[in-house]
Amino acid sequence: MIKVGIVGYGNLGRGVTLAVSKANDMECVGIFTRRSPSTVIPVVNYPVYAMDKLADFKGEIDVLLLCGGSATDLPNNTATLLKDFNTVDSFDTHAKIPEYYEKLEKVAKENGKLSAISIGWDPGVFSIARMLFGAVLPDGKDYTFWGKGVSQGHSDAIRRISGVKNAIQYTIPKEQALDSVRKGENPALTTREKHLRECFVAIENGADKDCIEKQIKEMPNYFADYDTIVNFVTEEEVRKMQKKLSHGGFVFRSGNTTSENAHLLELSLKLDSNPEFTGSVLVAYGRAVAKMAKEGKTGVVTVFDVPIKYLSPLGEDELRRTLL
Amino acid sequence: MIKVGIVGYGNLGRGVTLAVSKANDMECVGIFTRRSPSTVIPVVNYPVYAMDKLADFKGEIDVLLLCGGSATDLPNNTATLLKDFNTVDSFDTHAKIPEYYEKLEKVAKENGKLSAISIGWDPGVFSIARMLFGAVLPDGKDYTFWGKGVSQGHSDAIRRISGVKNAIQYTIPKEQALDSVRKGENPALTTREKHLRECFVAIENGADKDCIEKQIKEMPNYFADYDTIVNFVTEEEVRKMQKKLSHGGFVFRSGNTTSENAHLLELSLKLDSNPEFTGSVLVAYGRAVAKMAKEGKTGVVTVFDVPIKYLSPLGEDELRRTLL
Numbered sequence: 080m081i082k083v084g085i086v087g088y089g090n091l092g093r094g095v096t097l098a099v100s101k102a103n104d105m106e107c108v109g110i111f112t113r114r115s116p117s118t119v120i121p122v123v124n125y126p127v128y129a130m131d132k133l134a135d136f137k138g139e140i141d142v143l144l145l146c147g148g149s150a151t152d153l154p155n156n157t158a159t160l161l162k163d164f165n166t167v168d169s170f171d172t173h174a175k176i177p178e179y180y181e182k183l184e185k186v187a188k189e190n191g192k193l194s195a196i197s198i199g200w201d202p203g204v205f206s207i208a209r210m211l212f213g214a215v216l217p218d219g220k221d222y223t224f225w226g227k228g229v230s231q232g233h234s235d236a237i238r239r240i241s242g243v244k245n246a247i248q249y250t251i252p253k254e255q256a257l258d259s260v261r262k263g264e265n266p267a268l269t270t271r272e273k274h275l276r277e278c279f280v281a282i283e284n285g286a287d288k289d290c291i292e293k294q295i296k297e298m299p300n301y302f303a304d305y306d307t308i309v310n311f312v313t314e315e316e317v318r319k320m321q322k323k324l325s326h327g328g329f330v331f332r333s334g335n336t337t338s339e340n341a342h343l344l345e346l347s348l349k350l351d352s353n354p355e356f357t358g359s360v361l362v363a364y365g366r367a368v369a370k371m372a373k374e375g376k377t378g379v380v381t382v383f384d385v386p387i388k389y390l391s392p393l394g395e396d397e398l399r400r401t402l403l
Numbered sequence: 404m405i406k407v408g409i410v411g412y413g414n415l416g417r418g419v420t421l422a423v424s425k426a427n428d429m430e431c432v433g434i435f436t437r438r439s440p441s442t443v444i445p446v447v448n449y450p451v452y453a454m455d456k457l458a459d460f461k462g463e464i465d466v467l468l469l470c471g472g473s474a475t476d477l478p479n480n481t482a483t484l485l486k487d488f489n490t491v492d493s494f495d496t497h498a499k500i501p502e503y504y505e506k507l508e509k510v511a512k513e514n515g516k517l518s519a520i521s522i523g524w525d526p527g528v529f530s531i532a533r534m535l536f537g538a539v540l541p542d543g544k545d546y547t548f549w550g551k552g553v554s555q556g557h558s559d560a561i562r563r564i565s566g567v568k569n570a571i572q573y574t575i576p577k578e579q580a581l582d583s584v585r586k587g588e589n590p591a592l593t594t595r596e597k598h599l600r601e602c603f604v605a606i607e608n609g610a611d612k613d614c615i616e617k618q619i620k621e622m623p624n625y626f627a628d629y630d631t632i633v634n635f636v637t638e639e640e641v642r643k644m645q646k647k648l649s650h651g652g653f654v655f656r657s658g659n660t661t662s663e664n665a666h667l668l669e670l671s672l673k674l675d676s677n678p679e680f681t682g683s684v685l686v687a688y689g690r691a692v693a694k695m696a697k698e699g700k701t702g703v704v705t706v707f708d709v710p711i712k713y714l715s716p717l718g719e720d721e722l723r724r725t726l727l
Contacts, residue, residue, distance in 0.1 A: 094660065097660055097661060098660065101541055101542055102541070173727070176723055176724070176727055177720065177723060177724050180723060197727055202727045204535070204539065204668075206726055206727045207531075207535065207711060208670075209726045210711050210712070210714070210715060210722060210726045211528070211531065211711050211714065213715065213726065214687040214690075214711070214714035214715045215528065215680075215683050215684045215687045215714070216680070216683060217425055217426070217683075217716075218425055263673075336418065336421055336422065336675075336676060336679035336680060336682075336683055337421060337676070337679065339675070340675035340676040340679050341675050342672070342673065342674045342675060342676075342680050343671075343672070343673040344528075344670075344671075344672055345669075345670070345671045345672075345673075346532075346668075346669070346670050347667075347668075347669045347671075348666070348667070348668055348669075349666065349667040349669075350666045351660075351663070351664035351665050351666060352660060352661070352664040352666075355660035355661065355664050356539075356540070356660060356666050358660075359539050359540060359541075359660055360539045363538040363539045366538075381723060381727055382711075382727075383710060383711055383712040383719070383722050383723070383726075383727070384710045384712055384719075385710060386707060386708045386709060386710050387531060387534050387535050387538070387706075387707055388534070388707040388708055390534070390535065390538035390539070391534060391537065391538045392541075395707070395708075396501065398534060398707050399500055399501060399504060399705060399707070400500070400501050402530055402533045402534045402537065402707075403497070403500055403521055403526045403530045403705055403706070403707070
């Protein structure tokens, strides 16, 4: 049995907990939280401990599944945890991955530990598709589309506007762009042509709708480069939408082997629950980390480095016989 | 530079040759053929040698790209070639993969060589999807559909019927089945419900059409379990269709993380040229074999064992920075 610890119990921690409970080759040593443990009632009946109890479990956990966020939790905590434990995380700030990798690689090597970073669906499953597709069809073009799904960052940005009580933002791929890529037209697509942003905003009594809509639509980096739809709704409606964390997207590679022969490779994910699916991916890579660490592997790995056989509870013979 | 040899120059050999010519990190030492070398005019101007000259190149080729068929070429030849060279092949007789693996594993280990087997799109890219999807969504169902594309085996079977001059058979996935899977209905599909078989048959003057059509439709293993459409056409029409070797297909995983949250993962390939795309995959895995062999790896590997970073000519830092 692979012994895992779950660090953090937000949406992702809950998804990871569910996924661990479905893995017959894993047992959960505990969920570790910064909150008061008695206030955390996990979806599966695993023991809950305060974070500072984690040190007591050194040597008793094969891999820690880190369920913190990429903004502050992971950059601040992973390196420290990696001194005593193998880890898996879902660090997804693409621009900061090289820096994060370097920092952890040093700690992992110094302490003989193994860490899988940037695991989930993007980065993660989508990265596998981008890399694999590009390698097997070198003369071609990549396209990644996200959605329909909630962007937490864009929702937060709207909530920071004065007069806004709550808000949710959906990223939606444009059908016309998808169709053009699927037809093999290899279009050059602007940011605006790829995705639409739809916002549902609850405002305070008497707040200026026109002014808020303008502030959203003109917000640099977040909305200015997109076609944005703003809908004003009640707080209750926003809260209802916030309960359904569906997401998904598409990775395409469109290219040629000769001028007359074109090929289209497409991966698509339609996910009812972003945190539950991300958690499920994290657990599969947790299995891989535990196995590879047992074989003596140390350092930092990403989806590019992990042979996929390690993700499965099945043996190598069975994989070749049934899935090859 | 990775030095490759190409063994066999049929449709796949031609596809591999084109793919090698696009790889900036590879040079082709030669194409090796059982035909008289002077009769082979390759699509790229690489030297052509008789097969028995291959022994002279021992130590000068990093990896042999084997372009023979799975029925007789690969089972008879790979083990012998593996004594002196690292190899990649597209062995695709699913039921015989375990036996093929065992035989080659012994030779590879004894001779310190590395062999990647069953490389292409199925087995190959599709196998990656099946395995990865199953590992990240364990509570679910798999579906693989093939086509629209030519089945060489089924075309051959028709050609063996008395009175048939030439024939081509297309495997076509049924839209209704695809739709049901895409809707997340998790249908239990019979063989007949998944694929349609459409045949284009040229017959000899005076041959009995009704009798031939009946023989095709009732042929056990090949057609009896399918809805089969038989079209009688001229030999010229069959020959024209035989020039376009398009193919493709779909791998789905449909499942749940909780009873209320379902997920659908889909990989689809639309290939204008089956042998050119297969050749392109073979070349990417040739790169991986050359690199892994250089690191000291020996034995037999499949797509389940090869970290995908090895498929790319890009360095690990660049992969993390640009594709993760």
